[in-house]
Amino acid sequence: MACAASARCVASWRPPLESAALRPFTDLRQVDEAPLRALVRPLLKRQELVLAQKQQHMPHTAALQAACLEFNEEMARRCLAAVAERDRRVLDAVRRHGRGGLLALQRLGALQPPWLDVRAAAWPRALDELARTLDETRPSREYNLRSQIVRTETDQTYTAQRKAPRELALREVEHVIRREDVERLRGGAALVLDPQPALLSAAQMREVHADLKRYVKEGGAVASHNPCNRGSSHGMLPVSGAGVNVGPATCELLRKIAALPAIVDSYGWPRPLKVPPMLQLGFFPGGSGAQYKIHLDRQPGEVNNRRELTFLVYCNVDWDTARCGGCLRLHPSKGMAIKEPLDVEPIAGRVVIFESGRQLHEVLPTKMGVDRYALTLWVEYDGEWENLDSRAT
Numbered sequence: 001m002a003c004a005a006s007a008r009c010v011a012s013w014r015p016p017l018e019s020a021a022l023r024p025f026t027d028l029r030q031v032d033e034a035p036l037r038a039l040v041r042p043l044l045k046r047q048e049l050v051l052a053q054k055q056q057h058m059p060h061t062a063a064l065q066a067a068c069l070e071f072n073e074e075m076a077r078r079c080l081a082a083v084a085e086r087d088r089r090v091l092d093a094v095r096r097h098g099r100g101g102l103l104a105l106q107r108l109g110a111l112q113p114p115w116l117d118v119r120a121a122a123w124p125r126a127l128d129e130l131a132r133t134l135d136e137t138r139p140s141r142e143y144n145l146r147s148q149i150v151r152t153e154t155d156q157t158y159t160a161q162r163k164a165p166r167e168l169a170l171r172e173v174e175h176v177i178r179r180e181d182v183e184r185l186r187g188g189a190a191l192v193l194d195p196q197p198a199l200l201s202a203a204q205m206r207e208v209h210a211d212l213k214r215y216v217k218e219g220g221a222v223a224s225h226n227p228c229n230r231g232s233s234h235g236m237l238p239v240s241g242a243g244v245n246v247g248p249a250t251c252e253l254l255r256k257i258a259a260l261p262a263i264v265d266s267y268g269w270p271r272p273l274k275v276p277p278m279l280q281l282g283f284f285p286g287g288s289g290a291q292y293k294i295h296l297d298r299q300p301g302e303v304n305n306r307r308e309l310t311f312l313v314y315c316n317v318d319w320d321t322a323r324c325g326g327c328l329r330l331h332p333s334k335g336m337a338i339k340e341p342l343d344v345e346p347i348a349g350r351v352v353i354f355e356s357g358r359q360l361h362e363v364l365p366t367k368m369g370v371d372r373y374a375l376t377l378w379v380e381y382d383g384e385w386e387n388l389d390s391r392a393t
């Protein structure tokens with residue numbers, strides 16, 4: 001019955017006629033994106049200059065992060081101003097035309113919230129409610145607008161930077177993930193792998209550990225502002241190892257991590273994958289109680305997040321969990337295989353793989369004395385934003 005009714009509705013639906021009475025309101029529906037789009041390229045150019053300047057007195061990735069931050073702040077400022085200007089015009093129009101203006105905007109589908117009560121009796125309280133809602137929702141609308149614009153304008157560069165997994169395949173790591181592992185991953189399992197032979201020799205892993213320690217000390221990781229992720233710092237490392245002050249063992253590890261998604265891909269993953277050019281170094285200072293509360297690496301409905309699979313590799317030589325804490329806790333999650341919380345010790349060379357958008361996880365507080373280092377590669381879904389959350393799982 002419901003289907004028949006909605007089929008009839010769809011068939012008889014027509015776009016609202018933009019009559020002369022509605023015409024003055026039609027422009028109010030959208031933010032004028034043209035000046036914002038025109039801004040992206042010059043800002044990116046400026047970002048390159050800022051990067052070149054900063055590189056003279058700080059490590060490459062710290063400079064890159066600082067330059068990106070400046071770019072984002074400027075874009076956010078301009079987008080917020082544009083959204084605020086549009087809200088001001090909406091409120092002006094409604095004030096001028098009274099309830100008729102509000103009704104007109106609603107008919108054009110321009111107004112949030114859709115639940116606003118616009119009956120004569122509720123006027124003028126509706127105006128206050130509209131003003132408050134516009135005010136409260138402005139930051140999230142700014143965020144959406146910014147990611148939409150930056151994304152469209154930089155799409156070509158972004159795509160060019162991301163290599164398909166097969167191009168990155170390396171024979172040396174073929175043994176790390178087996179066909180059965182990928183089958184389990186497809187079935188909702190999280191993989192905890194201790195490859196034999198290890199990704200690196202014990203001596204090489206010590207070199208990596210020393211490199212990461214130095215890298216953090218030189219300012220390569222910045223303190224997290226995420227309230228869920230108190231006390232930790234993060235930096236980005238290019239998977240090529242190019243341009244960063246790290247030794248051959250770390251470069252080898254980065255290349256090997258970037259080659260792992262090709263194995264998953266070769267045994268069959270339901271969606272196309274892309275490997276980003278950078279991976280994250282997570283630093284949890286020992287004894288600080290730093291932790292990362294329970295989270296997903298891609299929240300449902302997140303607009304500009306394509307994370308499909310999370311690959312973690314730990315670099316903590318001589319890690320003693322009883323003394324240092326810092327386990328990765330995998331939580332039971334909807335549609336996933338884990339039924340009881342599972343604590344994974346972050347020991348050097350261990351590889352953990354799970355679905356970014358489905359596997360809930362947290363990092364338990366680090367305790368005494370020893371710093372915790374993790375490398376995280378978020379392999380992305382190679383498709384349209386819109387498809388991400390509506391896809392069959």
Ligand SMILES: O=C(O)CCC(=O)C(=O)O
Pocket residue numbers: 282292297312327328346361362363374376
């Ligand atoms: O360091 C870990 O074990 C996990 C880190 C994490 O969950 C993240 O960065 O999203």
Ligand SMILES: [Fe+2]
Pocket residue numbers: 295296297361
């Ligand atoms: Fe995470």
